[in-house]
Amino acid sequence: MKKTLWTLAIGGLLALGACQTSPKLSESGLIPLPQQITDGSGKFELSNSSGIKLVGNSERLTRIGEYLAEKLRPATGYDIPVSYDAGEIVLELTGNDGSEAYEIQVTGDGVKITSSGEAGLFYGIQTLLQLLPVEISNSSVQNVAWVIPQGTIQDEPEYGYRGSMLDVARHFISVEDVKFYIDQMAQLKLNYLHLHLTDDQGWRIEIKSWPKLTEIGGSTQVGGGPGGFYTQEQYKDMVAYAAERFITIVPEVDMPGHTNAALASYAELNPGVNLPNGKLDSVNKAPLDYQMPLKNPQASELYTGIEVGWSTFAPKLELTYAFVDSVVREISEITPGPYFHIGGDESHVTEQDDYVYFIERVQDIVSKYGKTSIGWDEVATAKLLPGNVAQFWAKEENAKLAKEQGNKVLMSPAKKIYLDMQYDSTTRIGLHWAAYIELDSAYLWEPSTYAEGIAKENILGVEAPLWTETVTNRADISYLAFPRLAAMAEVAWTAQDKRTWEGFSKRIPAQGKRWDIQGVGFYKSPKVVW
Ligand code: TNX
Numbered sequence: 001m002k003k004t005l006w007t008l009a010i011g012g013l014l015a016l017g018a019c020q021t022s023p024k025l026s027e028s029g030l031i032p033l034p035q036q037i038t039d040g041s042g043k044f045e046l047s048n049s050s051g052i053k054l055v056g057n058s059e060r061l062t063r064i065g066e067y068l069a070e071k072l073r074p075a076t077g078y079d080i081p082v083s084y085d086a087g088e089i090v091l092e093l094t095g096n097d098g099s100e101a102y103e104i105q106v107t108g109d110g111v112k113i114t115s116s117g118e119a120g121l122f123y124g125i126q127t128l129l130q131l132l133p134v135e136i137s138n139s140s141v142q143n144v145a146w147v148i149p150q151g152t153i154q155d156e157p158e159y160g161y162r163g164s165m166l167d168v169a170r171h172f173i174s175v176e177d178v179k180f181y182i183d184q185m186a187q188l189k190l191n192y193l194h195l196h197l198t199d200d201q202g203w204r205i206e207i208k209s210w211p212k213l214t215e216i217g218g219s220t221q222v223g224g225g226p227g228g229f230y231t232q233e234q235y236k237d238m239v240a241y242a243a244e245r246f247i248t249i250v251p252e253v254d255m256p257g258h259t260n261a262a263l264a265s266y267a268e269l270n271p272g273v274n275l276p277n278g279k280l281d282s283v284n285k286a287p288l289d290y291q292m293p294l295k296n297p298q299a300s301e302l303y304t305g306i307e308v309g310w311s312t313f314a315p316k317l318e319l320t321y322a323f324v325d326s327v328v329r330e331i332s333e334i335t336p337g338p339y340f341h342i343g344g345d346e347s348h349v350t351e352q353d354d355y356v357y358f359i360e361r362v363q364d365i366v367s368k369y370g371k372t373s374i375g376w377d378e379v380a381t382a383k384l385l386p387g388n389v390a391q392f393w394a395k396e397e398n399a400k401l402a403k404e405q406g407n408k409v410l411m412s413p414a415k416k417i418y419l420d421m422q423y424d425s426t427t428r429i430g431l432h433w434a435a436y437i438e439l440d441s442a443y444l445w446e447p448s449t450y451a452e453g454i455a456k457e458n459i460l461g462v463e464a465p466l467w468t469e470t471v472t473n474r475a476d477i478s479y480l481a482f483p484r485l486a487a488m489a490e491v492a493w494t495a496q497d498k499r500t501w502e503g504f505s506k507r508i509p510a511q512g513k514r515w516d517i518q519g520v521g522f523y524k525s526p527k528v529v530w
Contacts, residue, residue, distance in 0.1 A: 029510020
């Protein structure tokens with residue numbers, strides 16, 4: 001009798017304890033933080049009999065369900081069948097309007113994700129994966145109770161463009177590493193991957209009508225390594241891989257500056273006299289005859305350093321536009337997304353009049369092939385076509401010029417979200433010309449108030465670029481991008497009044513555990529108790 005009482009008492013205490021420590025939905029390590037979380041009581045537990053039930057009409061629905069099942073099977077060891085018949089996890093598509101908003105209801109009987117768009121369902125799935133114990137990220141079976149706290153989440157992004165950029169030109173980044181990055185972006189609900197495909201040091205995309213671009217221009221990189229390039233087939237493969245994860249690729253061909261790799265590949269594109277080191281004279285600017293076709297054109301030399309702003313196409317040479325036309329046509333044909341990035345930054349040796357003329361002609365070419373131009377903020381010194389976008393990185397006055405023309409701004413302030421900036425003076429790679437950016441600094445800013453005069457209605461979205469002068473492999477990418485990309489993702493997704501550094505710094509350790517399990521070597525910022 002006495003023993004039974006004790007057992008009851010201890011059992012009761014244990015139950016109480018379990019109840020107290022049972023996590024709440026609102027205490028889950030969700031990044032980016034959803035707009036609204038309502039706690040319930042109790043939990044739902046995934047079991048060997050759990051499956052995924054699809055509701056709605058879309059040929060993609062089965063693939064979306066399979067994506068979730070494939071994320072759940074390895075660590076749980078469960079079958080997780082996907083069907084239109086039964087399942088405790090319901091994926092319900094109520095329309096097909098492209099919406100990114102979703103709702104999740106967790107009850108004792110199961111989980112239901114609802115959206116009127118396929119993208120919304122996909123983001124609901126990302127949230128669901130973060131609601132499960134972090135061990136769900138393992139690729140082998142884990143002995144864990146797969147519980148989710150009950151409650152409701154209603155969520156939608158603040159900005160429709162949430163992106164990151166990989167500079168695959170300074171150091172070439174392999175298809176596998178780009179796919180790795182795409183998978184990481186998907187977990188953070190980012191939806192645009194901008195590939196900086198060309199620069200002084202390398203040309204990284206096959207152009208069939210100008211084959212020497214990759215043959216010569218793709219043959220090296222910063223520091224003199226072997227470089228590399230994507231065939232059009234490989235590019236299409238990355239585009240499809242990204243699209244499967246609701247990520248749109250934005251290709252960039254940077255021009256008229258940052259073009260030495262092209263100038264090294266084709267002598268006839270070169271403006272004026274070539275100096276022995278392949279550079280134009282930056283004091284005297286381009287020589288007088290630089291707009292004329294050269295009699296005996298000489299290709300510039302390949303370049304493996306990291307200086308910027310010294311190369312230029314010849315804006316008054318007609319061949320330049322025939323070249324740009326072919327490049328834009330071939331890339332546009334294999335790019336389903338709406339944007340084509342024309343670069344336009346740091347053209348310090350292009351006369352301003354010529355720069356404006358060049359940008360305006362290139363915008364017309366891009367528009368002829370059905371794409372919308374994005375350019376670095378300097379392009380706003382030209383007359384932008386309606387709908388074209390200026391990517392703010394440095395100069396607020398350029399962002400203002402874009403706004404005054406009625407064009408939108410993509411926010412990439414270097415002092416906040418340049419992923420190649422060092423965390424502090426001891427960071428083993430990276431640059432610091434804009435700032436040292438610790439995790440809290442990367443988090444603590446607001447796109448709609450950052451640049452004077454640029455408000456939410458002027459902003460297309462937010463993008464975090466990773467320049468790769470000092471980045472050579474996946475470990476380097478991971479170290480600089482994470483956790484700052486997670487901070488950026490929340491800045492772009494979650495309304496300002498809902499997010500705080502304190503909250504983020506408590507939620508990011510769960511993401512850190514997921515990265516550890518996935519083998520992502522992220523920076524363990526001292527600002528966080530990991
Ligand atoms: C500036 S940002 C550049 C890039 C460099 C980067 C390094 C921009 C539009 N141009 O060419 O890679 O700084 O941080």
